[in-house]
Amino acid sequence: MKDQSKMPLMEALQRMRHERLVPFDVPGHKHGKGNPQLTEFLGEKCLSVDVNSMKPLDNLCHPVSVIKEAEELAADAFGAAQSFFMVGGTTSAVQTMILSSVKSGDEIILPRNVHQSVINALVLCGAVPVYINPQMNKKLGIALGMSIDDVKRTIVMHPNAKAILVNNPTYYGICSDLKQITQIAHEKGLLVLVDEAHGTHFYFGKDMPVSAMAAGADMAAISMHKSGGSLTQSSLLLCGEKVNANYVRKIINLTQTTSGSYLLLSSLDISRRNLALWGEETFEKVKNFAQYAREEINAIGDYYAYSKELMNGDSVFDFDTTKLSVNTLDLGLAGIEVYDLLRDEYGIQIEFGDLGNILAYISVGDKNKNIERLISALSEIRRIYKKDNKNMLDTEYISPTVVISPQEAFYAEKTSLPLAECGGRVCTEFVMCYPPGIPILAPGERITQEIIAYIQYAKDKGCVVTGPESMDISRLNVWEGEENG
Structure with missing residues (x-):
């Protein structure tokens, strides 16, 4: 075990602060002096460490010193072979997992009630989703976890699939049998990716559901800023022993900023220490x-x-x-x-x-x-x-029909139609309530009258519906390549 009381990145920032450097680099606010209103709002201490990469502070794209040490401490604390500090939120960690595991035309097995970041990654890389529609609890109107029988059946039906992704836990706290899913997938040569955005505490709390790394998963995306205490938008990507960490770093650098925020990075360092010592x-x-x-x-x-x-x-x-x-x-x-x-x-x-x-x-x-x-x-x-509960919609999830891949639909020729006229057409954009950010419709899926009624009901109840180009969700972009289904 490493010395989890250390905070190498935060300590390096403290040393820099005491050096009283004269800044002729970015950011242009120059330790807050160039933006007094911002300094007054956020505080001088905060602005003094909002700095750019420099040799003593390492570089997030190619860490060799204090960031590297901080990432190693995080990997040790979480029981992973490698950890990566992510400043694009868990969205970037989820997308890295997918982009480093599958490519155009590859199949990836996943529950349909995934976060939008998963399907966004499929739009980018061109992999083909094989959805396992989750079982439902009708009383609560929520999707559950992945059934073992459904996982086995889907793997048999799609022997060329390269990976499987699991939500663990869901937004509502539901956990699948992650250890058995991992074992089944590995026996068939599939990589196991876990969206563990809401499960940071699984690694530190007593009598918690099994964590992704403890279950033997290959990669896990961790929202440290949710239950871990770090700043919003700071997350971790964890990797198991068989993952090529150098390749993963290359994938991260395709999309993550070259100007990583030291406010976010230091918050990961500090929060990891707190969890390791007092979690x-x-x-x-x-x-x-x-x-x-x-x-x-x-x-x-x-x-x-x-x-x-x-x-x-x-x-x-x-x-x-x-x-x-x-x-x-x-x-x-x-x-x-x-x-x-x-x-x-x-x-x-x-x-x-x-x-x-x-x-x-x-x-x-x-x-x-x-x-x-x-x-x-x-x-x-x-x-x-309190009022009569007649005519209440009793489900939070409608199983979609996938017609074409997310990437093909997203980039296809499309036309805009009023929502009420979209029945039978293929959607080319996302529609979701945020939070939780689980798509009601994703690119490539059939729009049914049930889904249209659901969207209208959600709007009427006051849900924040996002995704389409039409900001008031009065219209949807649909695929021109097919008439009404």
Whole structure:
């Protein structure tokens, strides 16, 4: 084990700060002196370390000193053979996993309820998705994990597939049997890629679901800025022993900035140290907060804060108990409506609300009084705003029909049609509610009347629908190569 109390990158920045260098390099604000309004807003200490690469601070594109050491410490802390500091968010880590594993024409197996970054990567590289449509929990209206039987069947049907990608956990806390999926895939020669954006704490907490590296996966994308405490947009890419890390670095450098932010990089260094030294204690506190909130919310009535009781040994192999996921359908309110009420009427900002659920993200930064305030607000919302739940949409996922590949559709000749007239046509762009950023439609998929009704319902309920060129989602771009299906 390496000395996890060290913070080589942060320490190098501190040394630089004390050297009182005269800057004749970028950024042009020159340690904040050229932009006093920004310095006043963010603070002099922050601006003094918003610097460019220089020899004592190493270079993110080709690290040989302090960044290299910081990445090695992170790999050691997470049980990986190699880690990479990512400043383009977990989106860039996910895309690197895919771009380094498959190329044009290759098949990759993945659940359809992936984040948009996955399908964006397929647009870039031309790989062909083989979707496993997830099983559903109809009561909650959410997609579950990957069934082992579905994984086996899909691998047999697609013997030339090069990789499989797994969401672990999902936004709602659902975990697949990652260890068995990894074993099955490796026996058939497939690489195992894990979108572990919401699972940083799996590596440090006690009695957590298995982490990607512990399960033997080849690569994992980690959102350190979610449960790990680093700055927004800072993430890690972890690699197993059999991955060619030098090639992965080349792929990263295809798309990641050559001007990596030292604010983001140092936050990764500091947060890794905190997790390595105090992660177990930290996440025990988070689990206790979430469990207390679950019990109190369920006692209110009509809400359902779910947990390990959903486990079925397969598509819900495990559950992340740090997640405070709450179903709102029995209240007669969509999750997004509860989200808006909490924000607008009670001054509480939760992570997201969809058509049937909300997610309140619990972290070590929370306090008992904040948890109590959330519980009280939810109780009052039930008392004041509860209504009949007839005509509530009961699902958050519609299985799509893939007609052509994402890349072919994205770059195809297209025409713009009013949303209501798109039934039967093939979509050439994304449509999604954000968050969570899981596409309702992706390029190459058939637009059905059910999907059109879903999009309109989501708009009417107040979901933030993004993706199309038409900013008000009144029109969609469709493939000219096919008439109505």
